[in-house]
Amino acid sequence: MEKKGKHYALGLTFLFFAVGAFTASHHEMWRDEIQAWLLARDSTSVFNLFAHLKYEGHPGLWHLCLMPLSRITHSPVIMQMFHLLITGVTVYLFVRYSSFNWFQKLLFCFGYLVLYEYAIIARNYALGLLLITVFCVLFRERYKRFIWVGCVLFLLAHTSVHALIVAIAIGIALCCEYVFGGRFLKPLSQEIKTIENKRSIWIGFALIAVGIITAVLQLNPPPDTGFAVAWNFKYEAKRVNDIVKLISRAYLPIPKSTLGFWGSNTLTTYPFFQTIQVPLCYFLMLFGVLLFLKRPTALLTYLISTFGLLAFFYVKYQGSIRHHGFLFLTFLMCCWIYRDCPAISLDKTEQQDGDSTVNRVLNVAGTVVLTLLLICHAIGGITAVRMEHRHVFSYGKLTAEYIKSQDMQDHLMVGETDFAASTVAGYLQKPQIYYPRGSRYGSFVRWDKARTHNVTNQLVIEEARKLSREHSQPVLIILNRAIGAKLRAQHNLSFLVKFTGSVIGSEGFHLYLMPNG
DSSP states (O other), X not given: OHHHHHHHXXXXXXXXXXXXXXXXXXXXXXXXXXXHHHHHHHOSSHHHHHHHHTTTSSOSHHHHHHHHHHHHOSOTHHHHHHHHHHHHHHHHHHHHHOSSOHHHHHHHHTSIIIIIITTTSOSTHHHHHHHHHHHHHHHTTTTTSHHHHHHHHHHHTTTOHXXXXXXXXXXXXXXXXXXXXXXXXXXXXHHHHTOSOTHHHHHHHHHHHHHHHHHHHHHOOOTTBOSSOOOOXXXXXXXXXXXXXXXXXXXXXXXXXXXXXXXXXXXXXXXXXXXXXXHHHHHHHHHHHHHHTTOHHHHHHHHHHXXXXXXXXXXXXXXXXXXXXXXXXXXXXXXXXXXXXXXXXXXXXXXXXXXXXXXXXXHHXXXXXXXXXXXXXXXXXXXXXXXXXXXXXXXXXXXXXXXHHTTOTTSEEEEESHHHHHHHHHHHTOSOEEETTTTEEESSOOOBGGGOSOOOHHHHHHHHHHHHHHHTSOXXXXXXXXXXXXXXXXXXXXXXXXXXXXXXXXXXXXXEEEOOX
């Protein structure tokens, strides 16, 4: 049986790598992916990197992983390979060690979040998924390996703000289990008594606490930050419902089969689903509570994570599907560790004979509901992969290839809008271009207030003219919008080419050449 499980894990992982590698080879990375690469590539040291990360709103573990890769090559393709490897390891660990049945494991591997969002889109969230999976693997023997648990949660807190919330929830749940569980949960009381070296437990908790504190300190933005600066503590019923609806997006991620598939949800196009969406989300939360009710550790983890994430989406930044996905990951994680959590049981006979009828019904219902949710994820994953093959995700890569084919990669360049043009800079492997938004040279975007002013086409042309005169060179203008014929003629601009119609609409590009002088 053990050998069969290992072979099944290896087979699914191989199949996942095959599908993932083929899909990744067709994926043109967009600005958020390239931003992390440019930060790692163009930061001169670790300290310099963390200074730049102050504007990012994420801890730096992903960027630290990318730094050595960027010293091997300036091509961001190596980041895609590394990212896919991370998710492949996650798939193997999940299939090999999780408590789910073979069909649920298959669905998980090719679900939307795993196959597409956290495998093909190369971001920091895949590291969070991997570390959550490692935590679940360690959970059964957590008190024997608590220092390792502490290390994993330390790292988890440094992958993203959403993973940080999950790490806080797990830390609180484990602390409550250890401190109070021995009094109320007899099986756990016996296990705790057998621990020979309790110092390792407190070292583990110290690691968790240090990880959380250092991540929070790292996320503290500088005074001149210019992105997502607002906080919303005012109660608004409509906003509450809008945030609650994110649960259905995370649990049922089935994108539309259209150009703008990414971040869409086909279910929301149906009037009936719109009617039941909010009640369905409350039902899913209530179902999770009932499912984990007799296992306090799982219940606490689920409640704190879910409400922590929803609170963050409400007061700070509503986010996108990659962020909302942590709501489902929390539910899945709690389903995994459920069996290894100590149960509340006042009836010794019930403890010996197994769960009560109600609990058995809940467990069967949980299996059915989880399978149905994973089927929806698999439909979403297949749809996303199909759309990825059919459409250009971003024209940053093809624009860079055109520039290279015309032997213009060494030209002075002006890029607007900066976050779109940075994608081209990343694929060009160019150290810097000039961004009128912020009036500075750079590669990655610095999300400060200096770049929040409006930049017109006229201002872009004036900046390009100034650079051309200063350096006595022609200037290549990279815009994610068109310049009118009248303005082009007025400034003697040559239109070169345009690339439009990508999944990321703002990453279509128009290229113009400003003549020397």
